[in-house]
Amino acid sequence: MSDQKTPAWAVAEADALAARSVNCEPPGALAEKLAEKRPLRVKLGVDPTAPDIHLGHTVVLQKLREFQDAGHTAVLIIGDWTARVGDPSGRSSTRPMLSPDEIDRNAETFRRQADLVLDPERTEVRSNGEWFAGMTLADVLALTSHVTVNQLLRRNDFATRMADDRPISMLELVYPLMQGYDSVMVEADVELGGTDQLFNLMLGRELQARMGCPVTQVSLTMPLLVGTDGVQKMSKSLGNYIGVTEPPEEQFGKAMSVPDATMAEYYRLLVPAEPGPTGHPAAEKRRLGRLIADRFHGPGAGEAAEEHFNRVTRDHKAPDDVPEHVLGPDDPVHLPALMVAALGLPSNGEARRLIQQGAVSLDGVPVADLDVARERLSGAVLKAGKRRFARLVAGD
C-alpha cells in the first residue's frame, strides 16, 4: 500500500482523471487502483426527483464520460428508491416525497438525457430498487447497525439543522446509508458526485469495508455549477438552470444572462477543452452560448441561436417562426383573453397588467385598449413583453 510503489504513469493518469475535481479521497487511492490495470467501476447515483437534466448535472456526467473514454465502466444508478427518501444534501429542509409513478417517469427521461453526455455502450444502468425493493426489516436493521447516529449527525447539513432546532427526518438520516449500500451492491471502485456529496461518498466507502465488499471506493467530487443567477447552485426548482434538451435559442439566451463573474467557471466546467474567456465579456458570452447550443443540438445550432437572439432580443424584431393563432369569431376581441390563449399568459389579469404597462404591441405599435377591432388584429403580430409573440390569423 505504499505510495512509492505506485507507478508514475498511474499517478499521472489519476491526476488527469481528477482534473477539475474538488476532492479525490483518499489521497493516492485512485492511482493505486489504476495501477491494477483493470477497468474500474465508476458509480454515479442520480435521484430522478426532477425529470430534466441541466448543465449542472453535466459537470459530473462529463467526468463520468472521461472515465468511460479511458476504458472504465460507468455504473449509472437511477435512485428510484432513494428518491422516495429525499437526499438532504445541501438542503436546509426536508424534501417532499415523490410518487412511484412520477419517479418512474423521471427516471426514464433522465436515462435518455444522460446519453447526450455518456457513451451508452459503456454505461451500466441500474436501479437501486433492484436491491431495496426486496429488503426485509432484518436486512434494514443489519444495514443500520453499521453506523451510529453520532456519525451521521456530524454531517454539516444535519449539524446546522440540529443547532437551529430545525427538523431532521428519520428518512433523511437513512439516506446516506442507502446510497452507501448502492456502492456495496455494485462494487464501485470510484463514486462521483458534487461537493455536497462528500459525506455520502465517504460513508459508502466505510460501508463497503464493513460489509465485506471486495473493493472500497474512491470519492471524487466535482464543483457544483452555479445557476444562471450566479448565486445559488443550478437547480430546476430554483429556476436558474439551462436544460440540455431546451431549444438552442433558450440555451443561448440563458447563457447570455449569466453574470460576467460566473462566466469563467462555466467555461472551466462545461467546455474544459475550449480556451477560456479572454476578450470582451459580451463576445465571450456569445461564444459560450454557441458552444452550449452546439453541444446539445449539433454544430450550427449555436450560430442559428445567436441569429435568433440578435433579431429578437437585440433588434426587438419578431422571429421568423412566430407561432400562428387563429382568431375566434368575436369582434371586437377582448385582448386579455386573446393573450392568454395565444401567448400562454397565466391569467387575464396578467395580460391586463402588461397592456397597462405598455408592454403589448401589434405589429410594433403599442396597444392601450382592452378591446380591439378584429380587423386590426387579423394578420398582425402580437407581442407581449420582450419575447412572447403570436401571428394572428382570421379563422373561417
Place this chain on the structure above:
RNA sequence: GGGGGGAUGCCCGAGUGGCCAAAGGGAGCGGUCUGUAAAAUCGCCGGCUCAGCCUACGGAGGUUCGAAUCCUCCUCCCCCCA
C-alpha cells in the same frame, strides 16, 4: 405520557375584531438604460371583460352587524421534560 410554541399569498415574514386582497423583504414580471451582465430607476405582482364583484390567512363548525384576528373540534409541524 406531560408542558410549551406554531401553521398567513411563489418563499420568508408582519398583522391579535372593522381603516386587510392582508405591512416589509426576496423571487418573478414589465418600462427606461444596457452587452437580455452588473448597477440604476419607475411600475406591477389572487381571480374576474376590473371605479365593482368573487375567492383567500392549515381544515370543519361557532360567536359577532363584522373574524387572518375570539371560541370549539380536527389535521399537521417544532421545542422541552419523561
